Amino acid sequence: MTAPSDTTDARLESWLPVAAGSDFPIQNLPFGVFTSEGRLPRIGVAIGESVLDCFELAEAGFVDDCCEPELLQAPLLNPLLAAGREQWTALRERLSSLLRADGDRRLRDANPSRFLVARADATMHVPMEVGDYVDFYSSIEHATNLGRIFRPDADALLPNWRWLPVGYHGRSSTIVVDGTPVRRPCGQRKLPTAPNPEFGTSRRLDIELEMGFVTGPGNRLGEPIAMADASEHIFGLVLVNDWSARDIQAWEYQPLGPFLGKSFATSISPWIVTLEALEPFRIEGPLQEPQPLEYLRSGDPWAYAITLEVRLQTARMRGSGTAPVRISQTTFRDMYWNVAQQLAHATANGAVTRPGDLFASGTISGSAPGTQGSLIELTWNGEHPLQLPEGETRGFLEDGDEITLLGWCERPGARRIGFGSVRGRIEAPQGRV
Amino acid sequence: MTAPSDTTDARLESWLPVAAGSDFPIQNLPFGVFTSEGRLPRIGVAIGESVLDCFELAEAGFVDDCCEPELLQAPLLNPLLAAGREQWTALRERLSSLLRADGDRRLRDANPSRFLVARADATMHVPMEVGDYVDFYSSIEHATNLGRIFRPDADALLPNWRWLPVGYHGRSSTIVVDGTPVRRPCGQRKLPTAPNPEFGTSRRLDIELEMGFVTGPGNRLGEPIAMADASEHIFGLVLVNDWSARDIQAWEYQPLGPFLGKSFATSISPWIVTLEALEPFRIEGPLQEPQPLEYLRSGDPWAYAITLEVRLQTARMRGSGTAPVRISQTTFRDMYWNVAQQLAHATANGAVTRPGDLFASGTISGSAPGTQGSLIELTWNGEHPLQLPEGETRGFLEDGDEITLLGWCERPGARRIGFGSVRGRIEAPQGRV
Numbered sequence: 001m002t003a004p005s006d007t008t009d010a011r012l013e014s015w016l017p018v019a020a021g022s023d024f025p026i027q028n029l030p031f032g033v034f035t036s037e038g039r040l041p042r043i044g045v046a047i048g049e050s051v052l053d054c055f056e057l058a059e060a061g062f063v064d065d066c067c068e069p070e071l072l073q074a075p076l077l078n079p080l081l082a083a084g085r086e087q088w089t090a091l092r093e094r095l096s097s098l099l100r101a102d103g104d105r106r107l108r109d110a111n112p113s114r115f116l117v118a119r120a121d122a123t124m125h126v127p128m129e130v131g132d133y134v135d136f137y138s139s140i141e142h143a144t145n146l147g148r149i150f151r152p153d154a155d156a157l158l159p160n161w162r163w164l165p166v167g168y169h170g171r172s173s174t175i176v177v178d179g180t181p182v183r184r185p186c187g188q189r190k191l192p193t194a195p196n197p198e199f200g201t202s203r204r205l206d207i208e209l210e211m212g213f214v215t216g217p218g219n220r221l222g223e224p225i226a227m228a229d230a231s232e233h234i235f236g237l238v239l240v241n242d243w244s245a246r247d248i249q250a251w252e253y254q255p256l257g258p259f260l261g262k263s264f265a266t267s268i269s270p271w272i273v274t275l276e277a278l279e280p281f282r283i284e285g286p287l288q289e290p291q292p293l294e295y296l297r298s299g300d301p302w303a304y305a306i307t308l309e310v311r312l313q314t315a316r317m318r319g320s321g322t323a324p325v326r327i328s329q330t331t332f333r334d335m336y337w338n339v340a341q342q343l344a345h346a347t348a349n350g351a352v353t354r355p356g357d358l359f360a361s362g363t364i365s366g367s368a369p370g371t372q373g374s375l376i377e378l379t380w381n382g383e384h385p386l387q388l389p390e391g392e393t394r395g396f397l398e399d400g401d402e403i404t405l406l407g408w409c410e411r412p413g414a415r416r417i418g419f420g421s422v423r424g425r426i427e428a429p430q431g432r433v
Numbered sequence: 434m435t436a437p438s439d440t441t442d443a444r445l446e447s448w449l450p451v452a453a454g455s456d457f458p459i460q461n462l463p464f465g466v467f468t469s470e471g472r473l474p475r476i477g478v479a480i481g482e483s484v485l486d487c488f489e490l491a492e493a494g495f496v497d498d499c500c501e502p503e504l505l506q507a508p509l510l511n512p513l514l515a516a517g518r519e520q521w522t523a524l525r526e527r528l529s530s531l532l533r534a535d536g537d538r539r540l541r542d543a544n545p546s547r548f549l550v551a552r553a554d555a556t557m558h559v560p561m562e563v564g565d566y567v568d569f570y571s572s573i574e575h576a577t578n579l580g581r582i583f584r585p586d587a588d589a590l591l592p593n594w595r596w597l598p599v600g601y602h603g604r605s606s607t608i609v610v611d612g613t614p615v616r617r618p619c620g621q622r623k624l625p626t627a628p629n630p631e632f633g634t635s636r637r638l639d640i641e642l643e644m645g646f647v648t649g650p651g652n653r654l655g656e657p658i659a660m661a662d663a664s665e666h667i668f669g670l671v672l673v674n675d676w677s678a679r680d681i682q683a684w685e686y687q688p689l690g691p692f693l694g695k696s697f698a699t700s701i702s703p704w705i706v707t708l709e710a711l712e713p714f715r716i717e718g719p720l721q722e723p724q725p726l727e728y729l730r731s732g733d734p735w736a737y738a739i740t741l742e743v744r745l746q747t748a749r750m751r752g753s754g755t756a757p758v759r760i761s762q763t764t765f766r767d768m769y770w771n772v773a774q775q776l777a778h779a780t781a782n783g784a785v786t787r788p789g790d791l792f793a794s795g796t797i798s799g800s801a802p803g804t805q806g807s808l809i810e811l812t813w814n815g816e817h818p819l820q821l822p823e824g825e826t827r828g829f830l831e832d833g834d835e836i837t838l839l840g841w842c843e844r845p846g847a848r849r850i851g852f853g854s855v856r857g858r859i860e861a862p863q864g865r866v
Contacts, residue, residue: 168689169602185782222616256601257690349618
């Protein structure tokens, strides 16, 4: 990847109106899948308050000389993800040219209503078929905090943690998009004082603020992806809320790891922000001690300076018109293990990664108060509840609570690149309780 | 489900020759996906030494009044799996009628070469797209043995084990079919005496003898599958070899469970044996103490009396013409947690199961010597190597070793129902070691 490129130049302007501070200036151009006006799902690119309809772009022949039209006329991003970086770059340059004030005039001179849909009128979908979903555990502060809470009598950080990016497979069937309600799950849980477990609705429903990367072409069985090739296989990033039922998780997770405490829902933001768009915010990550083993080393910077925020609005706040309150603000930049290391590690044994796979970072937590990415950390297992407007408190989530995750990149000399948001509201369980 | 049905009657005979003791009499009729003569993948049903070509059956109109032809003219079983039990039963009855000596004569009177392929000439494939793959841990003997080996200083069986079927998500992208070579994986491993881990090829490569069930229609998000509805959602069973790199697993698995120690390959047998075919071998499972919680209870018998065998042939044995030797024989009938409980538990939190999902049982081990489903148990972590013909010994697998898993059901008054086999040969790693 080269940086800065024409398409990330902060001076670029689109002929389409883009408000100052928008998450989606012409330097961003994230990909998603949308429906509008009862049509079948289509690939779209966010620009300002609009969605650029890629199906129509291909239909009009505007990408003919840079991209197979079929890649843009699919109901999911998987074919485009499979096409690889050279194709992604050519397409990005074309989109940028078609949208910029001094670029290719064909789109600008055409009937814009054919090609543009208001973002407010578009229904967004999970933009790819996710073959496998992996969740890492790559924040040292989060791993330390959870070790202290779940295993108070042992070392908080296990011996393997600084040597490899610990991770596990999650359930891909329950990956849902921004706005999908989350039904409070039932499951087995056991109070520390009770002799036996019981079955019922989770009482310790939590969030996990994460970032996730979506993969491109992928590898063949038995052929690992080297660190040096990671950028060929990582298309872009999304926000992830790895909803977690702490009571179910605590009872079930030994010795084979999280299962039903996590598998009821994982929410992602609808727009995949590409590595190209994030290039101006790519930085060196934290020092790793001990030095990683050879297969996890790289001379390239692989951290991204992404600011992240968690907001909460309770049913009562919504009823009285009180805006969501920020309950955490943190950054992705300090994650101990980076995306390239995660991909190299996950394939080191020859395991196959396919186009559209999702690899989430694990909860992103800082060390200062108010910078943790989960309620279990922010409230220290519920012992120090959050104080909310109108006198409410929260240890864990209650029915009707809505969580919004936000993420964006900003620095002097670059245009803001945003991820939009991923929201989810907790619904009461139906049927047996 | 009703039993015994016309299609399981032991007196049924096909007009096609089926050898005595065949795994695939007319009472079986397992489904798979095959290619032959350079054609695209097709759905097939095994009968004796033949594969019945379901694409051609549908093309000829032989199923028109019982089944949408598209369900049989797909390259994967997923559409048929989605169609549900009523459809499966109608199709099974039709296939049985077309194949039996006293049944529907249309197939028998047609040109058989159009409809039949010799099994020896068919290349088998993973018959379904697996959305999510879950692996349980449901043999009490196996869980006890591994607890003793991995956690010698703690209780072998953790407190949750008798209350819920412990399980985790595996990697669906590396599910491979019978005969696919298994490349020895690389990974991090740490000798107990070494201060640091190192990266290299696994030295403790193992098998896990398992059964897996393949799901049908599945549920909607937030709506669990009750025990009473399990048979609507379980299509059939396959043999599973959950290859395991014990050194990688031991170093990585805490606290989030198995990851790269398992994700390099999972082999399945090519023929899915339906629940209908297994009905004569359905029995009461072992007593569960304590009594399971309400959502895991059923008045129906949910164990299956399946005999299982593991065979090993080393490269030297192959070279000298020595047949594979049996290294384990055990049974599926004693598994503590059954398939219906596994499905009810996995969806108890509302998680979605899709057509084609695979749920494996976990290693199947008995308590008597020689009845364990993994080398780590059979050799007690390599301390008591297996003695093989020609003076060889094995603690774990060496390059060139080929493992074959076999499974079948037999009892007086019923025809043998077999699973065929799942084989895998260990290849040396390529590239960096």
